[in-house]
Amino acid sequence: MIWCAAVLPNTNTNSMNRWFSCFLFNIVTPAHIVRLYDRFEALDKEKTGHLRPQDFGAINRLAMNPIGDRIIGAFFSPGQETVDFHSFVRILAHFRPADKKRPKDPSMPEPVNSRTSKLKFAFQLYDQDKDGKISRAELLQVLRSMLEMQVTEEQLESIADRTIQEADLDKDDAISFEEFRKSLEKVNIDHKMSIRFLR
């Protein structure tokens, strides 16, 4: 950990404590952190120690991703305009394969790469206004961005309606986190939301 502090000059003690909590749950190893720091520096062209949306925008391939801009937005906490290295790592740590052997201890906070946390991350992609529910309008927005241009508005609305109908159990015309989780209980989230280098 001290070695990490030497390598990463911009950290202060507060974030060091948070590092510690990361290590405690063994989510991101020192090797990962060094690699991610290289990437962070490569993105941070003006060497401010923070990333702004336009730094993400410079990644060409993201422009070819229908939800690329949403993902960029997910890195920034509401109200914040910059992302520091700790938050960067924290978001990426969501995509680590979950540790199946971890004992389920209710007193400890949920690690960032558990199934619930991953689902929360996915939920927040939809729920832009952070009210805890995916409204019809929000769902329409996501669908709009993921479907080809030739799909008409009525078709879009019918898909959105049916989706809400299927998932909405308490009939409030919106999908809460619990309903979201329930609708995806058969999906192997761990498999779907893990990327290779974070193994």
Place this chain on the structure above:
Amino acid sequence: MACRTCLWLLGTTFFTCTVRLVVEGTEVGATQESISGIQIVTFKWHHVEAPYLIALWILVAGVSKMVVELNHSLTSVIPESALLIIIGWILGGIIYGADKMQTFTLTPTVFFFYLLPQVILDAGYFMPNKLFFSNMGAILVYAVIGTCWNAATVGLGLWGCWLGGAMGDIDIGLLQFLLFGSLIAAVDPVAVIAVFEEVHVNEVLFIMVFGESLLNDGVTVVLFNVFDAFVSLGGAEIDAVEIIKGIISFFVVAFGGSLVGIIFALLISLLTRCTKNIQIIEPGFIFILGYLSYLTAEMLSLSAILSIVFCGICCQKYINANMDERSVTTVRYVMKVLANGSETIIFVFLGISAIDPAVWVWNTGFILLTLLFIFVFRFIGVFLLTWILNKYRLVPLEFIDQVVMSYGGLRGAVAYGLVAMLDENKFKEKNLMVSTTLIVVYFTVMLQGITMKPLVTWLKVKRAAVTELTLAEKIQNRTFDHMLVAIEDISGQIGHNYMRDKWHNFEERWLCWFLMKPSARKSRDYIFNIFHQLNLKDAMSYVKEGERRGSLAFVRNETKADVDFNKKFRASFSEIMPDIMADNMGPDHEAEKGNDIVPSVCLDMHEQDLTMRESEDFNAHHLLQQHLYRGRKQHRHRYSRSHLETNRDENEVQEIFQRTMRSRLESFKSAKMGVAPAKKIQTKHQKKDKPQKVRGEGTFSPFLHVRPHSHPLIGNVMCMLCNVYVMLCHF
């Protein structure tokens, strides 16, 4: 309908006539003797015999393919290769009936020197490099260890059974069994492609089987030569030294062959760099040098297939960049023609060669045991190796993948060619081996080829019936795919990062400088590629609109905005921009409307959706199926022997890119409207553009490089548009 039957009749009569002519032709001509006067017209058959026969056979093969393709419903059930073999049988029967002996067979010389190289060159040239190299580890495991396992088990198994007396009395020994095992063990690339044309599998699975079939030649050649030498030496001479030499020869053959291929790839790239003035014969070089690489490796007793594969793999990128667009198209098309033609001829002759009673020796035990062993041991080998590999893979190979891989291990003409090369004096039972090989080839190509699709459907349906996805799950699955791709891009890491980065750096600095034309290097720029595909009209309208609103005031606008330079633009741009198949755009392939329920094997299952209960439900599912953006992971790579279509996924990418840019532009406009507009942005840009702007030379930005002598208007448009882009990036 009438047209079809006419073609059928025409086809069949053509065959018979051709064959008759050929056969009779070999008898005529012996009667030419003394001249008794001036002959106005003479029949000089012997004069043209050899080339005439060759041309005629090529024609016959082509017509057979035409006949086979007449009925599409037939070809979707029985793979084309099987039908060609059947036609070969018919033709062989005709010839045998006429001649009482088989005058035309597939000789090893013709096969290995004239028919196989173009097939393999085609495979190497169209190989999806990124996919190939990122799965190289697994492919090598299957190719090397898998083939050795197959060879050893089949050889030893047969030997054991022979000792046990299951085969009766044949004059054969352990070494000969091992040799036979090694030549029958190799999966054949020609057969694999032919069958996988019908069964669409996911790209990873495809590359595994395909890559294995190409790379195992290194092993097969070594084993074949080693055991051949051992048989010549006799059992007594074999000691540890010889075995060690055998192992060393494996490494030498494999790496040596690849090295020869790479050297020739370098030669080709260098050559195409200098052929600006002879563009019309540029394509010829590729084929000649490819063929030379094959022959050179053969001459040095290295693996010729590996050589030509690596030649194709390594030179693709550079020749596509260096050559003129038309030359590139020519090369691609001719490559396909040659490969397709060769494959057709190979299968027809495989059929014909069977109709030769001189070759047939039937030994029930041997044949049945061989079939059994190759089948069973293939399954065991694949499952074992996959179990080991899955421990090191994030995305494990699933059960259905393994089944397809085992079942898809087809043997083909290469095995036949090798067995025909055996010396009869050393191998007393050569005919038995030839017969067995033929039966194995027919079994795998025909039976396994025909049953592959139903097997997969059955397995898939079993799995699909269990999980019927809801709309939410479907949408979410796709979201996950896009999410993963985005996160991979952000974190900048996919797999073996360090090595890949190192290689990319090396390649960018040295190889591209050495092997590519300077103009090609510039236009390879990634952004420029996107720009080339971005609909120019849209880009112009962004700028126009922005100018009207005033937020793009900083853009230097020396031309009137309403000049129509679309046409001119495109025309002169097509010179600067060859159609480069850059890595990031991926090789050409047709996006199949695949079912994303089960990721691995796809057989156009959306007919299943028709069983949905409510029509509304069906509509929604169907809409999702058809119109969800596919995302990079889903772009199915379909290497096809017969299709050469442009990438439809590019439209999707273009559409997404336009939408993203549009939405960014809009939020940029709405964010910046009325808030210290032009000044701040202007200074930023002036600072940025100063070092790069060199007036008169034509390089206007770090992103866009333009040839110096381009149209002046274009220069300004480029300037405007690059500023748009730079601005968008600084949003």
